[in-house]
Amino acid sequence: MLKTPALATLQTKFCCLRGAGIISFFDPGSHSVFERIALLIVLSMAGASCSEPMRDIEIPFQVTWGGEPMSCDDAGLALTDLRFYASNLELLTADGDVHVLQQLALIDLENGQGACQNGTTEVKQKVSGSVPVADYEGLRFTLGVPFDLNHADPLAAQPPLDDPAMHWHWRSGYKFLRAGVRSENDGFWIHVGSAGCQGTVGNITDCRFPNRVAVELDEFDVGKQSVAIDLEALFKGINLADGERSDCSSGPPEDTCIAPFRALGIDFAAGERVDAQQVFSAAP
């Protein structure tokens, strides 16, 4: 009885898989009565073993241009906006174990000052959480809001989804990323979110262009490094010296979206992930 795969796994990794065990327990199709009783016992043991040492982790985020720090108050090229949703933030150990740090976080790297006058004074530069003590060497997350949350009623949303500036009222769903820069006579901003959605607001069934970005930082020194968002990498296909302010709002007719989406690893016309993203990286 204890040789079923689910139980064997649980015996070796009580804590991190406890959640999965509970889900498995309630899934009526997956186990016999005996297996379930055994699972219950193992899960209660796992409860005890979860008192294993935990560690508080903070992951800082910062905005850069070509590797140099950037802010709303910069002379010349300045930040105008940088806010985004990161979901399924996970830390990876050297052994390949995965621990969830946070399900969904809003990162806000603009402070409403200077060129960011349309932003908010609040900033949120860190994601924190508690994970078992282990040797972590990787970080991964999705830039975006999971489908179900993305298309639920925005007026009933809970934090961090209750920020109206992040909701795309006419597209249904959230702006996963708002980013922008401007210079004396030029500028560019991008709003990334799901497009080509079917159904009606509150009852969206599918989106042809999900536009969620996979961020995988395989070598990330937890506790020492931060996540840098490099806007030069994001805007490298945009002419910021032609004197023409332009934008990309994830709409299908926009040529201006092709290059920045490519930098995010997405083929804009097809709405598919085709590459690794090149905008987020581990930084000292």
Add this chain to the structure above:
Amino acid sequence: MRHIAIILAAFGVLAAAWWLSADSEYDWQLHPALPLPKVPDDNPMTTEKVELGRWLFYDTRLSGNETMSCASCHIQSLAFTDGRARAVGSTGEIHPRASMSLVNVAYASRLTWANPLLEHLEDQALTPLLGDNPVEMGLGGHEERFAELLHNDVKYRELTKRAFSGDSDPYSLLNGVRAISAFIRSIISYDSPYDHYLRGDVDALGKSAQRGMDLFFSERLECFHCHGGFNFTDSTTHRDARIEGVGFHNNGLYNVDGEGSYPRDNTGLFDMTGERRDMGRFKAPSLRNVALTAPYMHDGSIATLTDVIAHYERGGRIVEEGPYAGDGRLSPYKSEFVTGFELTDEERSDLIAFLQSLTDTSVTTDERFSNPFAD
């Protein structure tokens, strides 16, 4: 004695249930021929909500710089349009599209010019209130002011308490938006000369308008395929509708690259779906009060009803020069109903006489829909 008490109690419960079922108490004041509009389950109509919504609709404090209200772009005397080709927001930003009439919007199956996702006014209202691209009312970033207004203003506190008596904390953006939506749903027009004619007053339409009506509903002109039904648009629904009409059409206004493209900021349904076949497809607006809602089309690019008819006579517009030059008649995405036709001068004026007979001066003057701050 006890029996009587029980009966009285039961009667009391029934009366309370009737009183609480707000929808049945709201009087739409509809003509019997008109169906009841659909209303979202979580926002039933009540007179208290409509009253609160009327004040909010006309209140400039709902804009970021306190210069404009909903009514700035939806003016009662113009059938709740603004007379502009393209709307102008509170900060001066020009919207790509024209303000739409709010008359009979309670019967619209989809809202705005080309959004297949937007079904309820409660969702739609968030875009003009909070949107930043373009800025319309510009309350985004200051949205807490809405709830503060409902709570701190003595009049609003009382109205909100009455409109949302079941809520422990009724002073919210959501409830404000619900009230505005209820007010807008109450703006219903069914009192034009055409309506009186349908009800048996044969003198309500002159001979010219009657001939124009026949032309409008003819297969020769095909107008009614998109502008059909009691609300003169195929995107119509109501509470007893068996089929919900949702229609988007390319009427041949643009063909900027010879391949049917529309100007970049106004691609219609294509902007939402990314499907090339949806290029330039927009909702056919209701033609009720159309004589009051000039200029015409989604971008206000046709000035008069005469020019609109000329556009449909040609079966698409030719733009001779400039960045949008091209012959819309040759667009591969044009509706099969926009094929062109020929009219005599008399027929043209008959058609205009009919369109003018759709003007309902009661909805443009009704005090229930007017600015309460002016009283």
